[in-house]
Amino acid sequence: MSPRLLRRAGSALRYLLLSLAAFLSVFPFFWMAIGATNTTADINKGKVSLGSALSANIASFVAAVDVPLILWNSVKIAVFGTALTLLVSSLAGYGFEMFRSKLRERIYAVVLLTLMVPFAALMIPLFMMMASSGLIDTHIAIILPSIASAFIIFYFRQASKAFPRELRDAAKIDGLREWQIFLFIYVPVMRSTYAAAFVIVFMMNWNNYLWPLIVLQSNETKTITLVVASLASAYYPDYGTVMIGTILATLPTLFVFFAMQRQFVQGMLGSVK
Amino acid sequence: MDNLTWRGLGLRAALACAGLMAAAPAFAAEITIWCWDPNFNVAIMREAGQRYTKTHPDVTFNVVDFAKADVEQKLQTALASGTTSALPDIVLIEDYGAQKYLQSFPGAFAPMSGKVDYKGFAPYKVELMTVDGKVYGMPFDSGVTGLFYRRDYLEQAGFKPQDLQDITWDRYIEIGKAVEAKTGKKMTTQELNNGGMTRIIMQSGNGWYFDKKGKLAVNDNAALKGALETQAKMIKAGLIKPATGWNDYVKAFTSGDVASVVTGVWITGTIKAQADQAGKWGIAPIPKLDIPGAVHASNLGGSSWYVLASSKQKEKAIDFLNEVYAKDLDFYQKILTERGAVGSLMAARTGAAYQQADAFFGGDKVWQNFSDWLGKVPAVNYGIFTNELDTAVTANLPALVDGKPVDAVLKAINDQAELQIQ
Amino acid sequence: MAMTGSGTRAGGLRRYYDVNGWLFVAPALLLIGTLMLYPIVSSLMLSVYSGRGMMMRFVGAGNLVRLYSDPVFWTALSNTIVFFVIQVPIMIVLALVMANALNDPRLRFSGLFRTAIFLPCITSLVAYSILFKSMFSVDGIVNRTMMAIGVMDQPISWLTDPFWAKVLVIIAITWRWTGYNMIFYLASLQNLDRSVDEAARIDGVPAWGRFFFLTVPMLKPVILFTTITSTIGTLQLFDEVYSLTEGTGGPSNATLTLSLYIYNLTFRFMPNFGYAATLSYVIVVLVALLSFLQFYAVRERR
Numbered sequence: 001m002s003p004r005l006l007r008r009a010g011s012a013l014r015y016l017l018l019s020l021a022a023f024l025s026v027f028p029f030f031w032m033a034i035g036a037t038n039t040t041a042d043i044n045k046g047k048v049s050l051g052s053a054l055s056a057n058i059a060s061f062v063a064a065v066d067v068p069l070i071l072w073n074s075v076k077i078a079v080f081g082t083a084l085t086l087l088v089s090s091l092a093g094y095g096f097e098m099f100r101s102k103l104r105e106r107i108y109a110v111v112l113l114t115l116m117v118p119f120a121a122l123m124i125p126l127f128m129m130m131a132s133s134g135l136i137d138t139h140i141a142i143i144l145p146s147i148a149s150a151f152i153i154f155y156f157r158q159a160s161k162a163f164p165r166e167l168r169d170a171a172k173i174d175g176l177r178e179w180q181i182f183l184f185i186y187v188p189v190m191r192s193t194y195a196a197a198f199v200i201v202f203m204m205n206w207n208n209y210l211w212p213l214i215v216l217q218s219n220e221t222k223t224i225t226l227v228v229a230s231l232a233s234a235y236y237p238d239y240g241t242v243m244i245g246t247i248l249a250t251l252p253t254l255f256v257f258f259a260m261q262r263q264f265v266q267g268m269l270g271s272v273k
Numbered sequence: 274m275d276n277l278t279w280r281g282l283g284l285r286a287a288l289a290c291a292g293l294m295a296a297a298p299a300f301a302a303e304i305t306i307w308c309w310d311p312n313f314n315v316a317i318m319r320e321a322g323q324r325y326t327k328t329h330p331d332v333t334f335n336v337v338d339f340a341k342a343d344v345e346q347k348l349q350t351a352l353a354s355g356t357t358s359a360l361p362d363i364v365l366i367e368d369y370g371a372q373k374y375l376q377s378f379p380g381a382f383a384p385m386s387g388k389v390d391y392k393g394f395a396p397y398k399v400e401l402m403t404v405d406g407k408v409y410g411m412p413f414d415s416g417v418t419g420l421f422y423r424r425d426y427l428e429q430a431g432f433k434p435q436d437l438q439d440i441t442w443d444r445y446i447e448i449g450k451a452v453e454a455k456t457g458k459k460m461t462t463q464e465l466n467n468g469g470m471t472r473i474i475m476q477s478g479n480g481w482y483f484d485k486k487g488k489l490a491v492n493d494n495a496a497l498k499g500a501l502e503t504q505a506k507m508i509k510a511g512l513i514k515p516a517t518g519w520n521d522y523v524k525a526f527t528s529g530d531v532a533s534v535v536t537g538v539w540i541t542g543t544i545k546a547q548a549d550q551a552g553k554w555g556i557a558p559i560p561k562l563d564i565p566g567a568v569h570a571s572n573l574g575g576s577s578w579y580v581l582a583s584s585k586q587k588e589k590a591i592d593f594l595n596e597v598y599a600k601d602l603d604f605y606q607k608i609l610t611e612r613g614a615v616g617s618l619m620a621a622r623t624g625a626a627y628q629q630a631d632a633f634f635g636g637d638k639v640w641q642n643f644s645d646w647l648g649k650v651p652a653v654n655y656g657i658f659t660n661e662l663d664t665a666v667t668a669n670l671p672a673l674v675d676g677k678p679v680d681a682v683l684k685a686i687n688d689q690a691e692l693q694i695q
Numbered sequence: 696m697a698m699t700g701s702g703t704r705a706g707g708l709r710r711y712y713d714v715n716g717w718l719f720v721a722p723a724l725l726l727i728g729t730l731m732l733y734p735i736v737s738s739l740m741l742s743v744y745s746g747r748g749m750m751m752r753f754v755g756a757g758n759l760v761r762l763y764s765d766p767v768f769w770t771a772l773s774n775t776i777v778f779f780v781i782q783v784p785i786m787i788v789l790a791l792v793m794a795n796a797l798n799d800p801r802l803r804f805s806g807l808f809r810t811a812i813f814l815p816c817i818t819s820l821v822a823y824s825i826l827f828k829s830m831f832s833v834d835g836i837v838n839r840t841m842m843a844i845g846v847m848d849q850p851i852s853w854l855t856d857p858f859w860a861k862v863l864v865i866i867a868i869t870w871r872w873t874g875y876n877m878i879f880y881l882a883s884l885q886n887l888d889r890s891v892d893e894a895a896r897i898d899g900v901p902a903w904g905r906f907f908f909l910t911v912p913m914l915k916p917v918i919l920f921t922t923i924t925s926t927i928g929t930l931q932l933f934d935e936v937y938s939l940t941e942g943t944g945g946p947s948n949a950t951l952t953l954s955l956y957i958y959n960l961t962f963r964f965m966p967n968f969g970y971a972a973t974l975s976y977v978i979v980v981l982v983a984l985l986s987f988l989q990f991y992a993v994r995e996r997r
Contacts, residue, residue, distance in 0.1 A: 018797065114731045114732070121972055131358060207817075225820070268879060466943050466946050517833060658964070667945055693767065
């Protein structure tokens with residue numbers, strides 16, 4: 001085989017591989033979208049073509065669920081939670097990297113160790129703390145434990161290694177204080193790092209299930225993920241309606257990802273060197 | 274910007290956040306209830322609440338729905354952490370788990386004996402919520418079991434409805450083989466990861482994983498042995514279309530893939546939702562084990578309401594449950610016709626709704642039959658480790674199918690269970 | 696801060712530096728201290744107790760003894776290790792191969808491919824469990840498709856056969872997380888110096904040779920990073936097995952992981968919080984050990 005032919009074959013193989021991977025990755029989303037247009041009976045029969053029950057499914061979902069309230073709960077938790085996580089964790093990542101000391105390095109190691117403890121082990125003591133501070137059934141109780149995320153602190157510390165020190169020195173000479181350097185120089189320079197972290201943290205917060213489940217007590221505070229889970233748990237779930245719920249539960253993360261895609265990929269650059 | 278303004282801004286932002294995050298305030302004399310299944314328990318409890326509010330306008334109800342596993346998880350977390358403020362006033366608990374909660378969290382639930390007349394309920398329901406002579410709950414729906422079968426498939430294979438009345442499991446397997454030969458349909462479906470079938474057959478043989486005192490009784494347990502052997506026979510005979518999960522299980526019989534299913538009465542609504550299959554179904558008593566004391570009746574699932582001892586509305590909650598669930602016969606007619614819920618209050622059987630013949634099931638008096646069988650369900654002690662034993666049984670059943678002797682399988686189950694329940 | 700005389704100037708600077716260092720990390724440390732360390736310590740304390748629900752008694756090392764003689768624990772441990780040993784390498788290699796395939800400036804639709812392959816990790820657990828269970832049921836779309844194209848002539852009972860159930864869990868995790876890891880590789884690939892690669896290409900080194908002997912070594916730090924995060928994720932594996940098996944870890948405990956066993960001991964079985972806490976420290980020890988080994992393996996070859 002001539003080299004050119006070989007290269008052609010290689011390139012075709014590459015497209016084939018990528019198309020297959022892309023198809024397999026996206027297929028379940030198509031399946032979900034198609035499911036939303038079918039009746040439960042059709043979904044159970046395994047129908048894979050578009051149906052005509054979309055509006056009926058939407059109607060029954062809207063009838064069963066206070067959609068604006070539930071979405072607002074989810075958005076509130078995800079957005080506030082993510083903003084606070086980025087702030088607190090990036091402060092710490094920056095702090096650990098820029099101001100090194102032996103003691104802080106040791107503390108940093110302990111912080112990383114907390115990543116290894118499975119959440120199931122912490123749930124009950126954490127719940128007791130939330131209960132004793134009267135935070136049960138509030139969204140604050142959901143956000144609080146996620147704010148100082150060891151993973152995100154680690155991520156920001158790694159990214160800070162790429163932050164040009166000259167910028168910091170120059171700013172210091174100009175008389176800026178440390179918090180001003182952080183706020184007015186570091187944050188804007190690292191904005192794609194923040195974008196990448198935003199996507200990841202938003203995704204984690206939005207999809208969080210176990211902890212909100214335990215903390216939230218009433219229909220008015222529930223998140224979309226919890227609502228969909230309870231709809232899907234009926235003796236005879238109405239899958240058409242559930243599919244509407246799953247789409248609604250997926251769309252915002254999709255949206256965030258698409259909106260920040262470019263910065264996301266750029267932001268990943270700094271974090272992993 | 275100077276520090277002062279920053280701090281002011283921060284404070285105001287924090288206050289704004291707190292305001293946004295705060296949950297809706299609770300109302301006085303509001304009874305909060307946790308349960309699962311929006312089409313069944315939740316809807317029924319809302320109906321019950323409306324009835325009570327009509328006569329007691331000062332009491333309102335807040336029915337919160339979670340998935341079943343989630344209700345248990347929330348309840349267990351709150352009880353374990355001693356956080357009574359996080360608990361509802363009333364909670365729904367599946368019957369198998371009742372003793373576990375009552376015994377491992379003593380004092381957490383309010384005893385109701387003396388306030389409720391328990392003589393009116395199916396005895397097995399009362400037994401499972403009794404600890405040291407005190408009764409703790411309000412018996413709710415029954416999971417009395419029946420054999421739901423497809424008339425059309427069985428007819429095609431040459432069987433009449435009478436041929437399914439009061440048969441043994443061996444006969445059921447013979448019929449199943451004939452059905453598959455003639456129609457190409459499997460006789461039944463089963464979730465092999467789930468101990469439901471074991472529990473149904475075992476209880477119909479008047480046995481359980483535990484003896485009457487709650488002690489582990491796996492070795493030499495004729496009912497359990499019969500349950501395991503019956504299932505192994507069915508699997509070996511290729512009678513079962515295996516289901517991968519609950520949804521797959523429901524799909525198997527609602528989409529016409531199998532000729533019959535043995536399960537709890539609460540499935541009736543699901544089967545009737547398949548309007549195109551009207552008239553094609555029938556019901557019969559479940560097949561019987563060939564051991565002394567075995568009957569054609571059993572139970573699968575079913576749950577009951579419990580009032581938390583820490584509830585501020587405890588008295589009102591008990592009164593509410595008593596007024597509606599122990600006295601309101603009309604309520605039982607309504608939830609039967611609208612939701613297909615068979616309660617365990619025996620007096621409800623006399624109502625008109627129970628007498629009706631159902632054309633969907635070829636004119637069978639479905640509800641009358643089920644309530645007759647309900648009275649025959651053997652009362653066993655569910656004990657406190659049903660989930661542990663289910664796990665041990667499902668883990669060891671495949672070995673039986675592969676030819677391991679049944680006594681060795683029972684011993685393996687026993688050994689695994691002993692470690693699990695210490 | 697007042698400074699007196701030139702002698703303390705250097706000290707003052709150090710202190711200024713130190714104070715700022717603490718200020719930056721203080722909010723995070725405060726939160727971690729109260730919301731992570733305190734629960735960790737209290738669950739460590741729980742691990743020397745055992746009993747039913749709230750009726751616990753001190754057992755000292757009793758939970759460790761029980762652990763040793765608990766066959767379900769050993770099953771869960773071996774399942775977890777099987778998932779880890781098989782799934783993590785598959786996923787890392789797949790992610791590397793795909794990142795490499797995508798990292799070609801001449802490739803068309805690369806943005807489209809990248810987005811599509813990344814998508815699975817943003818799905819929520821609930822959506823994911825519903826989709827996978829219906830797709831992989833015995834007469835689900837996966838079996839039907841495979842039979843239609845002739846890959847097999849018998850449907851696979853994905854969730855009821857112990858072997859295939861494990862395979863399905865591996866497929867499910869791989870589906871969800873390969874794209875996520877790929878993004879990390881892709882990002883650092885695009886940061887690499889292409890000139891070495893180009894020189895090797897001109898020298899006639901084939902593509903696979905360049906991939907294994909040039910690209911992979913240069914990606915070592917990021918591979919280490921993703922391996923460790925995947926190790927943590929796999930050893931704490933819960934979501935996938937919980938949702939695919941409706942919490943049972945079946946069939947025959949074939950998909951029961953340590954985390955799922957902890958969950959069952961806490962919520963499904965008679966609650967034994969002490970024993971559950973002991974189990975969770977098994978995971979901590981495992982993760983710590985494996986992360987250390989991975990660091991060590993990478994250091995060694997330098």
